Amino acid sequence: xxxxxxxxxxxxxxxxxxxxxxxxxxxxxxxxxxxxxxxxxxxxxxxxxxxxxxxxxxxxxxxxxxxxxxxxxxxxxxxxxxxxxxxxxxxxxxxxxxxxxxxxxxxxxxxxxxxxxxxxxxxxxxxxxxxxxxxxxxxxxxxxxxxxxxxxxxxxxxxxxxxxxxxxxxxxxxxxxxxxxxxxxxxxxxxxxxxxxxxxxxxxxxxxxxxxxxxxxxxxxxxxxxxxxxxxxxxxxxxxxxxxxxxxxxxxxxxxxxxxxxxxxxxxxxxxxxxxxxxxxxxxxxxxxxxxxxxxxxxxxxxxxxxxxxxxxxxxxxxxxxxxxxxxxxxxxxxxxxxxxxxxxxxxxxxxxxxxxxxxxxxxxxxxxxxxxxxxxxxxxxxxxxxxxxxxxxxxxxxxxxxxxxxxxxxxxxxxxxxxxxxxxxxxxxxxxxxxxxxxxxxxxxxxxxxxxxxxxxxxxxxxxxxxxxxxxxxxxxxxxxxxxxxxxxxxxxxxxx
DNA sequence: TCTGGGGTCCTAGGACCC
DNA sequence: TCTGGGGTCCTAGGACCC
Numbered sequence: 001x002x003x004x005x006x007x008x009x010x011x012x013x014x015x016x017x018x019x020x021x022x023x024x025x026x027x028x029x030x031x032x033x034x035x036x037x038x039x040x041x042x043x044x045x046x047x048x049x050x051x052x053x054x055x056x057x058x059x060x061x062x063x064x065x066x067x068x069x070x071x072x073x074x075x076x077x078x079x080x081x082x083x084x085x086x087x088x089x090x091x092x093x094x095x096x097x098x099x100x101x102x103x104x105x106x107x108x109x110x111x112x113x114x115x116x117x118x119x120x121x122x123x124x125x126x127x128x129x130x131x132x133x134x135x136x137x138x139x140x141x142x143x144x145x146x147x148x149x150x151x152x153x154x155x156x157x158x159x160x161x162x163x164x165x166x167x168x169x170x171x172x173x174x175x176x177x178x179x180x181x182x183x184x185x186x187x188x189x190x191x192x193x194x195x196x197x198x199x200x201x202x203x204x205x206x207x208x209x210x211x212x213x214x215x216x217x218x219x220x221x222x223x224x225x226x227x228x229x230x231x232x233x234x235x236x237x238x239x240x241x242x243x244x245x246x247x248x249x250x251x252x253x254x255x256x257x258x259x260x261x262x263x264x265x266x267x268x269x270x271x272x273x274x275x276x277x278x279x280x281x282x283x284x285x286x287x288x289x290x291x292x293x294x295x296x297x298x299x300x301x302x303x304x305x306x307x308x309x310x311x312x313x314x315x316x317x318x319x320x321x322x323x324x325x326x327x328x329x330x331x332x333x334x335x336x337x338x339x340x341x342x343x344x345x346x347x348x349x350x351x352x353x354x355x356x357x358x359x360x361x362x363x364x365x366x367x368x369x370x371x372x373x374x375x376x377x378x379x380x381x382x383x384x385x386x387x388x389x390x391x392x393x394x395x396x397x398x399x400x401x402x403x404x405x406x407x408x409x410x411x412x413x414x415x416x417x418x419x420x421x422x423x424x425x426x427x428x429x430x431x432x433x434x435x436x437x438x439x440x441x442x443x444x445x446x447x448x449x450x451x452x453x454x455x456x457x458x459x460x461x462x463x464x465x466x467x468x469x470x471x472x473x474x475x476x477x478x479x480x481x482x483x484x485x486x487x488x489x490x491x492x493x494x495x496x497x498x
Numbered sequence: 499t500c501t502g503g504g505g506t507c508c509t510a511g512g513a514c515c516c
Numbered sequence: 517t518c519t520g521g522g523g524t525c526c527t528a529g530g531a532c533c534c
Contacts (some may be wrong), residue, residue: 035502042502044534057534060500104505104534192532225508226531249506256502291526301501307527339502 001238002151004120005173006113008129009148009156010093010136012085013165015106017047018143019085020075031055031072033064039258044077048165082106088139096132101242109153111242125149126170133168151176152238158187176236181208188233195222195230210234248285252293252343253277260299260336267337271328272321274342279317287347288313292323295341296331303339306330313348320344 012018016034021027031050035043043064046055050072055064061074086105093100099114110132112118118128129147136145148159150171158180159169171179185207186196198221204210211234219227232238253274261267271294282288293307306327314320324342 039499040502042500044502058501060502062499063501107534190532194531223509246506250504252504254503293527303529305528309526341503343504 001176001236002113003173004113005122005125005149005151005155005170006111006118006120007150007153007156007242008110008112008125008132009153009160010089010108010110010132011146011148011160011164012089012106012136013144013146014045014047014051015085015143016045016077016082017050019078019081020073021047022141022143023081027073031068033061033068033072033074034077035061035064035074037061037074037076040256085140085143089136089143089145092135092139093132096128099242099244101244109156109242112149114242122170122172126168129168129170133166152236153240153242154189154233154236154238155179157189158183161187177208177211180234180236181206181211183207185210185234188230190226190229190233195226198222207234248287248347250343250345250347251278251281251285251287251289252295252341253281254295254339254341254343256297256339257337260338261340262334262336264333267328267333267340268325270340271324271342272317274340275321275324276317278342278344279315279320282315282344282347286349288315289320289344289348290314290346291344292320292327293341293343293345294324294327294331295339295343296328296333296337297339297341298333299336299338301338304331309346313346 017032020032020034021030029049030047031053032047033043033050033055034045035041039062041061043055043057043059043061045057046059046064050064050068053069053072054067065072065074082105090100090102090108093108093110097110097112097115097118099111101109101111103109112125112128113120118124126149129149133145133147137143144166146160146164146167148156148162148169148171150156150159151173155171155176159171160167162169184205185191185199188207188210191199199205199210202213202221204213210230213231213234215228215231218231221227222230255270255274257270261270290311290313291307291309293305295303295305297303308323308327310319310323320342328340
């Protein structure tokens with residue numbers, strides 16, 4: 001816990017739905033559900049209009065359909081559009097502070113102290129947070145953010161949730177417990193259904209109740225780590241640092257089928273598909289993995305995992321698929337499989353070793369091909385294999401991951417729902433007919449300037465458009481502002497929005 | 499038409515080593 | 517032939533988060 005309220009938590013409000021409403025005028029003011037629209041889908045995000053009818057994240061879409069009125073839009077996610085909006089926001093936050101921690105596509109912590117130039121008094125951080133919120137709404141074309149500011153991650157996070165949507169909460173130093181203790185335990189990060197139920201059975205409902213439980217009891221109930229964590233958080237005792245970059249620890253892909261599968265041939269084919277996705281993402285990330293895990297969800301929702309660890313890491317989809325098939329062969333699937341997943345862990349980097357570790361290669365041997373028992377004892381650390389001859393897979397199959405799921409045939413059009421048909425077209429099939437002169441620039445949009453080359457729209461408004469001419473990652477590239485109708489500025493292909 | 503998909507972290511037991 | 521103790525790796529499952 002810091003002495004000043006210098007940690008901000010920024011949370012975009014119902015982001016997926018907000019982006020859809022931004023990009024399609026007819027959706028504004030209407031209930032919008034984004035998520036799986038096929039048979040077994042669940043809600044990813046419900047707009048605030050839809051929440052009024054009881055729609056919630058993680059609710060089966062079928063349930064949301066029951067609750068929401070006709071005229072509600074049910075949309076499949078457009079992750080590319082959300083990612084672009086996210087990048088606009090994160091780049092903006094990176095200008096506020098050199099230390100930000102992106103938690104997810106729509107959430108980040110900002111270390112206001114790390115910039116060294118902000119006024120950290122209460123009025124100071126309040127004004128700064130308001131500036132941030134205004135800048136986000138302007139830069140994203142109206143996607144709003146809620147912000148919490150406090151002396152710790154915990155308080156900032158709870159604060160951002162307190163006055164959603166489009167809200168700001170600044171928790172003054174010293175007032176942390178007063179803020180926390182009246183709230184239900186379920187507001188604490190780390191308290192999910194199981195923990196909440198266990199606490200309820202002991203008559204504990206508020207964070208204040210939890211703060212009075214002796215540590216040994218909590219450790220008894222929840223184990224060492226979780227128990228001690230709850231004990232501290234309930235007392236607002238939180239000094240978790242803001243962590244800028246994190247390395248991925250696992251890569252996985254899974255798929256729930258419209259109908260349960262029993263056919264082994266079909267199951268193996270699905271496994272191959274998943275392994276291809278995982279392998280592709282490993283290669284795209286310059287990673288390899290030693291442990292392959294499959295996940296099987298049976299017809300009755302019971303779920304098992306099976307894992308195998310190789311002597312050498314691989315990024316080869318065929319190797320991943322082979323391991324996965326061997327694991328699946330040991331599982332009884334005769335009663336029906338609802339979901340199949342393939343994941344990899346024990347990740348190691350390839351690319352950097354190629355660049356920097358050429359001399360020490362001899363110590364580790366030459367390749368990851370099978371049949372090398374490697375070391376009799378144990379290579380004290382499995383990571384950092386070296387792949388002398390490894391091609392770096394520059395433009396690899398460009399992840400079959402996103403851009404909508406190829407399966408679920410009847411997905412896009414929203415067949416036969418009550419009420420008027422929902423206007424929806426997947427982004428990949430839309431065609432934007434652009435005039436030579438463009439004035440409705442959208443944040444995140446890829447553009448090309450006749451003199452400056454490729455870039456993307458940072459913000460627009462009042463007849464002007466601001467463009468960045470490098471990637472959205474830090475350090476930011478040069479920014480230039482043009483008249484909105486500058487003919488030298490054109491949308492890059494393909495258009496990202498419709 | 500009950501319950502997605504991609505992650506992280508933790509626990510617990512067994513194998514194995516010193 | 518009364519057999520401790522610690523550390524690491526691996527596997528399986530579970531809780532939780534967005």
